[in-house]
Amino acid sequence: MSNFEIVKTNGAVRQAVLSTQSGAIQTPVFMPIATAGSIKTMTAEEVKAVGAQIILGNTYHLLLRPGPELLQEVGGIKKLMRWEGPMLTDSGGYQVFSLSKINKTDEDGVTFQSHIDGRSIRITPESSLAVQHAIGSDIRMQFDDVAAGVSTRERYEDAMLRSLRWAERSKTAHRNLQTESQLFGIIQGGTHEDLRDQSLDGLIKIGFDGYAIGGLSVGESRMDTFRIAKHIAERMPADRPRYFMGGGMPEEIVYYVSVGIDMFDCVLPTRNARHGQLFTWAGDPATCVREALTRAQEGAADTRIAEALYRKIQITNEGFTADLSPIDPWNDTPTSQLYTKAYLRHLFKASEYLALRLATLQNVRFYIRMMEELRRLV
């Protein structure tokens, strides 16, 4: 039986069910990020209450803290944080690339300095899968080599070919762990269609439960991102889940959904929340998302998709000082309807922790509601 059943399609857009050992997920889906064992400021119960079906854990962070030994001892991060639904873990490759000060890649793996205490740590495809196993995730990612957003063709090609070799080793390591969890391969190749095609072909030969687009949203222009995402999404196996890693703004996600991508994760809703930047609905969510998807399907510019969807507000602005309207009347998270912009602004100005909670709930629920509306449109 397949892990992925397509329910309906609308052009390239798919509505599907992805089954995991910890439950089924309706796609298209957004995965909030529980970097180090919590979605910033939220309990697992609250994450569930805003409609999250699956969350993402960062292997790099959890490897450093609390570490695989403890995770093994306590039965995994899901047990610790009391999240009973599915969890996906990345492989650590991207965080090594983006967070650690010094990292050195060789054919066997990557050596890097912990951004916490500077100690030297090594990740290989085999150790990444072992750590993901200790974390106890349901969907695991191959270890990959990530090239910066503006690299030479040679660097893109090298990283892609090495990622393919590491894909093979990841697959073997995953098989040897004898787990019910799934393993996804990651397509690399930068902004070059032919390298992306070569990467995808190689991965399909190895065979994975799902396929992810990696190495985008890492510094290249959005036009390049869209071009490559569309190109490769059209070629990815239709009967497997398609996952765009680490993107992005709401208008990007609507675009990627319009070209047939199913799974997303991004730090923006939680990170922006902590800086007082809120995604508020431009109007009734159903109408906003319908219009945004139509624009995406018609090839409208990303700014026009964004306009249909939301107003990004900086809640700390002077203008909200005495604004007694709800944080977002269209957002169905109770706190966004009960509390006023004036209160949230005050909490930010007074550096109250509650500010981060109310803003995070607003943004995470915005993203999840957007996916719910997208699914209804298929």
Place this chain on the structure above:
Amino acid sequence: MSNFEIVKTNGAVRQAVLSTQSGAIQTPVFMPIATAGSIKTMTAEEVKAVGAQIILGNTYHLLLRPGPELLQEVGGIKKLMRWEGPMLTDSGGYQVFSLSKINKTDEDGVTFQSHIDGRSIRITPESSLAVQHAIGSDIRMQFDDVAAGVSTRERYEDAMLRSLRWAERSKTAHRNLQTESQLFGIIQGGTHEDLRDQSLDGLIKIGFDGYAIGGLSVGESRMDTFRIAKHIAERMPADRPRYFMGGGMPEEIVYYVSVGIDMFDCVLPTRNARHGQLFTWAGDPATCVREALTRAQEGAADTRIAEALYRKIQITNEGFTADLSPIDPWNDTPTSQLYTKAYLRHLFKASEYLALRLATLQNVRFYIRMMEELRRLV
């Protein structure tokens, strides 16, 4: 009709009902501190859910931010934060004394530098009451002059006499505001019984809705604090609420209750929580509190009262790394029973905001449960 009805007594301990324009409060009562419009990390709904009946707002902080003009415009801080129950505000005197870098007291009032932006601000008895009116609290405090915990008799006497003159002016200012709120007087006089008596006599002549013990827990020895608290509590009007300002550790509160004090506030549960210091029950709360009160009534040392009540744990300690027992099995806040010490320790080590929430819920509920059990013992 009186604002204060004694239901039962047990020795000096009283169980009573304090009525305010925003509802009735069962005493003895602990008031969590909503310094700047939120009990740190918590929504008003959560504060209510842990059993808080009344919360305390800090006039000094709210004067600086968001300021009385905005508070007036939006209908007060209670409306902004959605707290519908009673609220007490201090007068700002203590915070000026403890927080502002430069403060200069003259007969008319105090001039100080804001700890936020350094601007010069002046508070007088009249302006304090005006700010408390803008905040919209139900119980307001007279503006007072606070002497440091180890002062000369002259300084204590000066501060006490000035506080009496300011009490008179506070009463007049409060009357002129024509409000249904209550006004409490503050007894000063440092560690000298005769100065305290003189202060109390002066306040009774002016006449207040309740009487508070100020200027304790400000650096003097705990033996001095207990001695003065007992001395003055026995002399305070029996038919008015008695409020000990800013104290203290659980064993202190049990002691003050044992000598007939009714109302308490303290930053310890919330502040300690943010440093990973938890008050966990020594056993079944009913038994712990009964034993602690008995010890207090028998004149036991404060350390013996504490022993009966709680274990203070530093959750970041190595020993909790793999401790899968609940944060506190005796604490009936759901998160304290659902989440493990290992998880809370990990969240603190990873600097996750959720750590502060779980620890705050534990400590605030500990204090409130302690008061519930004390009321049951009367």
